[in-house]
Amino acid sequence: MRILIFTSSGGTAHDAAAYALQAWLRQWDPLGEVWVDHVLENASPVSRGGVALYNWIQRHAPWLHKIYWRLVEFEDLMKPGTITFGRTYVIRLLRRLQPDLLISTHPHINRGHFDLAQRVLPGLRCMTCCTELDGGFGFSRNWLTRRSEAFWTQTSEVAAEVRRRGYRRMLTPVLGPLFDPRFLAELHSFTPEPGNLPLVVLGSGANGANNHIRLLETLQSLAGCIRVVALCGKREEVKEKLKTWARDHPELMVEALGFQDPAGMARLYRRAWLMVARPGARTATEALASGCVLVFNGFGGFMPQEWLARSYFAARGLDLAIRRPKQLRPLLESLLAQPERYQALKQSLAENRLEGRPEAIRELVLADGVGSL
Numbered sequence: 577m578r579i580l581i582f583t584s585s586g587g588t589a590h591d592a593a594a595y596a597l598q599a600w601l602r603q604w605d606p607l608g609e610v611w612v613d614h615v616l617e618n619a620s621p622v623s624r625g626g627v628a629l630y631n632w633i634q635r636h637a638p639w640l641h642k643i644y645w646r647l648v649e650f651e652d653l654m655k656p657g658t659i660t661f662g663r664t665y666v667i668r669l670l671r672r673l674q675p676d677l678l679i680s681t682h683p684h685i686n687r688g689h690f691d692l693a694q695r696v697l698p699g700l701r702c703m704t705c706c707t708e709l710d711g712g713f714g715f716s717r718n719w720l721t722r723r724s725e726a727f728w729t730q731t732s733e734v735a736a737e738v739r740r741r742g743y744r745r746m747l748t749p750v751l752g753p754l755f756d757p758r759f760l761a762e763l764h765s766f767t768p769e770p771g772n773l774p775l776v777v778l779g780s781g782a783n784g785a786n787n788h789i790r791l792l793e794t795l796q797s798l799a800g801c802i803r804v805v806a807l808c809g810k811r812e813e814v815k816e817k818l819k820t821w822a823r824d825h826p827e828l829m830v831e832a833l834g835f836q837d838p839a840g841m842a843r844l845y846r847r848a849w850l851m852v853a854r855p856g857a858r859t860a861t862e863a864l865a866s867g868c869v870l871v872f873n874g875f876g877g878f879m880p881q882e883w884l885a886r887s888y889f890a891a892r893g894l895d896l897a898i899r900r901p902k903q904l905r906p907l908l909e910s911l912l913a914q915p916e917r918y919q920a921l922k923q924s925l926a927e928n929r930l931e932g933r934p935e936a937i938r939e940l941v942l943a944d945g946v947g948s949l
Contacts, residue, residue: 577608577942580675582685584616586627587634587881589707589858593681596756596838597705597941603757604938611673615685619662623684634854635786639877646880649717652687658695659688670696677701677941680724683716690723701725703940705754707857709888711737714880722746726940730861730930733888749940752932753861756838763842763866773803773829776908777844779853779873780807786814787875789821790901791852796828797905801912803829805844810835842866850911852904855897860885864930869921871907872897892928894921 579601583594594612601610616623626648633640654660670678670693678693678700680686690702703726706719710733720727720738726747729735735748755763776795780786788806795804808815818832836844845851845866853859855872863870872878872886874897889895898904911918 577605577677578673578675579608579610579677579679579941580670580673581610581612582615582678582680582682582689583612584614584627584682584685586616586630586682586684587858588856589861590682592756592838592858593705593707593754596754596759597679597681599756599758600754600934600938601941604942609673611675613669615662615666615669615689616682619659619665622661634879637876638854638879638882641879642877645714645716648684651684652718655688657688657691659692663692666692667696670700675700677703679703679705679941681705681707683718686724687718687721690721694723703728706730706734707753707861708734708881708884709857709860710734710884710891711740712884712887714883716881717741720746728937728940730932731888749936751937751940752930753865754932754934754937755862755865759838759842759862761842762839763846773801774849774912775847776802776804777848777851777853778804778806779851779859780809780814787873787901788814788818790875791904792818792821792825792828792830794901794905795908796825798908799827799829802849802908803831805831805833805848807836807844808832808834850908852898855882855885855889857881857885860889861930864925864928867922867925867929869911869918869925870894870896871904874899875901893924894928896921 581594581597583590585591598610598612601608616627633644659666686704693702694700702724704719704724705728708715709731715737720741720743726749727738729748729750730753732750735750738746738748778788778791806818808818815832815834822830822832841862845862845868848868850869850871851863852871852873886895898907
């Protein structure tokens with residue numbers, strides 16, 4: 577089978593889902609072909625600029641996304657039944673690869689893209705892999721198109737949102753997340769080492785969005801009580817700055833790490849006493865799968881789509897959030913001083929563990945019919 581996966585690096589979750597799906601498909605169908613294409617970045621300078629703007633906003637001014645998000649919610653009005661920017665690239669790509677199935681893991685590669693693809697290749701199957709955890713404010717209307725034969729969701733809340741928006745006949749199987757095989761293998765085999773100081777992980781998406789130094793400054797008074805790993809994504813300059821800070825402040829145990837592969841992230845989740853990160857869909861999903869306590873970093877405000885993870889966590893009594901660096905230290909001190917509160921969070925995470933259904937996903941993707949799901 578020939579499968580093309582459309583994704584974009586505007587947010588970590590979309591890439592992670594695309595590459596995890598590619599890895600599984602290569603196991604499920606060794607004789608098939610599967611490609612991942614960053615179609616927004618590759619097809620047009622305009623859409624590439626939009627992705628770059630999104631990543632800049634996430635790193636520097638999340639509050640601006642309240643405006644940007646509302647503007648792009650109506651992008652399909654500029655491309656009814658097709659795409660405006662990058663149309664030639666998409667047509668050539670489809671004609672060259674001749675896929676049997678097109679899968680989208682990003683909200684802005686559904687409407688218009690599926691319409692155009694099915695005109696170029698009549699009979700082409702199209703489906704959407706949605707990476708969100710909840711519906712409501714922040715859930716993009718651009719996820720949904722009637723050209724999709726199936727809308728694979730991670731949670732029943734998202735399936736309910738699809739129906740609420742009028743897509744009642746669309747197949748919306750709740751299949752959970754599909755993690756990279758290396759992530760799952762490490763998650764299920766790793767045994768944390770006892771006796772070390774509690775490990776606080778300062779998270780970062782692939783684009784390196786972070787407030788690490790401001791957080792480290794407020795955590796200095798906890799030296800000897802905690803140790804810290806600071807993730808820097810793919811930005812080497814961030815990593816070097818943190819290494820310099822750590823050398824200048826040896827009293828606090830700090831390790832700066834670059835972009836981690838799936839196995840490396842699984843090890844960190846299992847080792848972590850707690851993680852501080854933006855409420856991105858992938859981080860939230862991985863924390864729910866691994867049982868890692870998560871503190872949402874809301875510096876600069878929360879972006880609309882980030883409220884989806886917060887809503888899902890709040891419904892389960894797991895929503896811990898800070899809006900300023902100085903709020904982190906008292907929160908950690910409280911959890912260190914009240915181990916019963918921390919254990920209650922761990923118990924709730926265990927009760928709400930999020931797991932995928934690989935065999936059902938395999939059936940959905942590789943089968944010609946999906947009636948059994």
